[in-house]
Every structure is written in structure tokens, then in C-alpha cells.
Amino acid sequence: xxxxxxxxxxxxxxxxxxxxxxxxxxxxxxxxxxxxxxxxxxxxxxxxxxxxxxxxxxxxxxxxxxxxxxxxxxxxxxxxxxxxxxxxxxxxxxxxxxxxxxxxxxxxxxxxxxxxxxxxxxxxxxxxxxxxxxxxxxxxxxxxxxxx
Amino acid sequence: xxxxxxxxxxxxxxxxxxxxxxxxxxxxxxxxxxxxxxxxxxxxxxxxxxxxxxxxxxxxxxxxxxxxxxxxxxxxxxxxxxxxxxxxxxxxxxxxxxxxxxxxxxxxxxxxxxxxxxxxxxxxxxxxxxxxxxxxxxxxxxxxxxxxxxxxxxxxxxxxxxxxxxxxxxxxxxxxxxxxxxxxxxxxxxxxx
Numbered sequence: 306x307x308x309x310x311x312x313x314x315x316x317x318x319x320x321x322x323x324x325x326x327x328x329x330x331x332x333x334x335x336x337x338x339x340x341x342x343x344x345x346x347x348x349x350x351x352x353x354x355x356x357x358x359x360x361x362x363x364x365x366x367x368x369x370x371x372x373x374x375x376x377x378x379x380x381x382x383x384x385x386x387x388x389x390x391x392x393x394x395x396x397x398x399x400x401x402x403x404x405x406x407x408x409x410x411x412x413x414x415x416x417x418x419x420x421x422x423x424x425x426x427x428x429x430x431x432x433x434x435x436x437x438x439x440x441x442x443x444x445x446x447x448x449x450x451x452x453x
Numbered sequence: 454x455x456x457x458x459x460x461x462x463x464x465x466x467x468x469x470x471x472x473x474x475x476x477x478x479x480x481x482x483x484x485x486x487x488x489x490x491x492x493x494x495x496x497x498x499x500x501x502x503x504x505x506x507x508x509x510x511x512x513x514x515x516x517x518x519x520x521x522x523x524x525x526x527x528x529x530x531x532x533x534x535x536x537x538x539x540x541x542x543x544x545x546x547x548x549x550x551x552x553x554x555x556x557x558x559x560x561x562x563x564x565x566x567x568x569x570x571x572x573x574x575x576x577x578x579x580x581x582x583x584x585x586x587x588x589x590x591x592x593x594x595x596x597x598x599x600x601x602x603x604x605x606x607x608x609x610x611x612x613x614x615x616x617x618x619x620x621x622x623x624x625x626x627x628x629x630x631x632x633x634x635x636x637x638x639x640x641x642x643x644x645x646x
Contacts, residue, residue: 319630358489359485
């Protein structure tokens with residue numbers, strides 16, 4: 306095989322689909338070997354460029370992924386703030402209700418005390434004198450003891 | 454039935470992958486890379502990569518250990534890319550999206566940093582030419598081309614991942630590579646003029 310490899314044969318060489326004659330020719334022909342070498346180099350550089358480009362974008366994605374974590378923290382903070390804002394009025398309403406109930410309870414207690422005071426036979430300031438007079442039940446009992 | 458996580462552990466030679474997170478960590482770069490190279494749109498690539506792993510997780514019971522986990526995941530990714538490309542409703546938005554990878558900028562990522570400025574410029578031109586050519590390829594040719602020359606997958610693995618016949622894969626690979634080579638040559642020719 307004295308003629309140089311055709312374009313078709315060079316491509317066949319590259320996809321490892323070449324004949325024995327082509328192999329022998331390339332071994333002895335610097336020009337064809339150089340052509341194959343250039344094509345191999347070009348494809349090798351292309352592969353390197355694709356790999357570096359992909360790696361570059363992968364790295365960019367990683368760098369970009371960092372703020373995503375911070376975004377998650379921000380979302381959590383926002384959610385917590387929302388829960389607080391929503392829950393606070395509910396808490397206040399609950400607290401106001403409790404206060405109102407306490408006032409009602411205290412009023413009722415006071416009214417009970419007032420009622421108890423009014424229902425007494427003798428007013429509270431006169432109580433010490435009650436013992437000294439004869440119409441009280443305690444005085445009656447004292448009288449009976451004395452008579453014995 | 455083989456546990457796919459056990460197969461994944463065997464493939465990677467790492468500690469047993471006892472959780473799905475580990476599977477994602479190991480295979481995500483490969484899947485993302487393939488989808489990004491196919492669509493050149495990193496937001497979409499990100500979303501489809503996520504979707505790929507969601508689908509894989511949902512279908513994990515159906516994994517029978519007949520193929521490698523990476524091939525199985527790639528099969529899902531290939532289908533997702535195909536569905537995405539065939540979805541005409543998305544075409545308008547695809548044009549309107551602003552997160553597309555700039556081919557010329559991508560060409561700047563040339564692996565060997567020790568090149569002279571002239572050599573680096575030539576390398577950048579070649580990478581840009583390959584990327585532009587890949588973009589212009591029909592969807593199936595592009596898929597096969599990327600799986601072979603970016604992911605280093607063997608023809609039989611590509612057969613499994615794409616569901617195409619071996620002859621069809623080889624034919625697509627041949628046409629794709631021929632188109633790429635023509636683009637590289639014409640770019641080099643323009644540069645010398």
C-alpha cells in the first residue's frame with residue numbers, strides 16, 4: 306500500500322475499524338501518522354475541554370448550593386416568625402379571658418363575703434359587744450351555767 | 454438479582470455503596486458531563502442529571518446486573534437527552550435560554566496549560582471546531598460521538614446505552630467523525646490563509 310490513507314481510511318482508523326494494510330502503511334508513512342496524530346490530539350483536547358467545562362459548572366453548582374442551605378435557615382426563621390406572629394394574638398386572647406374570669410371570680414367572692422356580712426345578726430364592729438348582752442345564744446348559755 | 458449498589462461498588466473499587474447518595478456522588482460527574490456536552494445548556498443539564506438519578510432510583514429494582522451501572526445510567530441519560538431534543542415545545546425556550554455554554558469560551562479550557570501562545574490559540578481553534586461540529590451533528594450521531602470520544606465508551610457499551618444495533622453505532626460514529634474531521638481541517642485551512 307503506497308498511496309496515503311484516504312479521509313475515509315483515517316476515520317476508520319480512529320474508530321478502530323482499519324485493515325492490516327492501513328496499519329502497515331501508517332507504520333511507515335510519517336505524513337499519515339501525523340494526520341492521525343492531529344485528529345487524535347484534537348479529539349483529546351476536546352475531551353479535556355468538555356471535562357473541564359463540566360467540572361467548572363459542577364463546581365459552580367456546588368457554590369450555588371451553599372446559599373440554598375442558608376435559604377433553608379431563612380425559611381425556617383421566617384416560618385418561626387410567622388408562627389409567633391400568629392400565635393401571639395391567640396395567646397393574648399387567652400390571657401385576657403383568664404384575667405376576665407379571675408375578675409369575675411374575685412367579684413363573686415367579694416359578693417359572697419358581702420352577703421355573708423349582711424346576713425349576720427350583728428354587724429362586724431359590734432361583735433365584741435354581743436358577748437356582753439343577754440339576747441345572744443352565747444350569753445344564754447353563760448346565764449344557764451351561772452344558775453347552776 | 455444483583456444489587457445495583459453492589460455492582461457499583463465492584464465497578465468503582467470503592468467501599469460498598471450502601472446508599473443512593475454514594476451512587477449519585479460516583480456517577481453524577483459522568484452523567485452531567487454527557488448531558489452538558491449534548492445540550493450545551495448547563496441549567497438543563499443540571500435538571501436532566503437530577504431527573505436521570507430520580508428515574509434510576511425509581512427503576513432500581515429492574516436493574517439485573519447485565520450491564521455496568523454507568524452504562525445503565527447512561528442509557529437513562531441518553532433517553533432523557535433524546536426526549537428533550539425531540540420535544541418541540543422546548544425548542545423556542547432552548548433558543549431563548551441564556552445559560553448556554555459559550556463554545557469559544559469552552560475552547561479556552563485546553564488541558565495542557567504549558568503551550569506557547571500560538572500553540573494554545575491553535576488548540577483552542579481545534580477544540581472550538583470539534584465542539585461546533587458536534588453541535589451541528591444529528592442527535593444520534595452526536596450521542597454516539599460523545600459517548601465514544603468524551604466518555605471513552607466501547608462500541609458494545611454504546612450499543613447497550615443507546616439500544617442501537619452495533620452496525621448502526623459504527624455507521625453513526627463514522628459519519629460523525631468524518632464531519633468533525635472536515636470541520637477541523639477547514640478551520641485549520643482558514644487559519645493558515
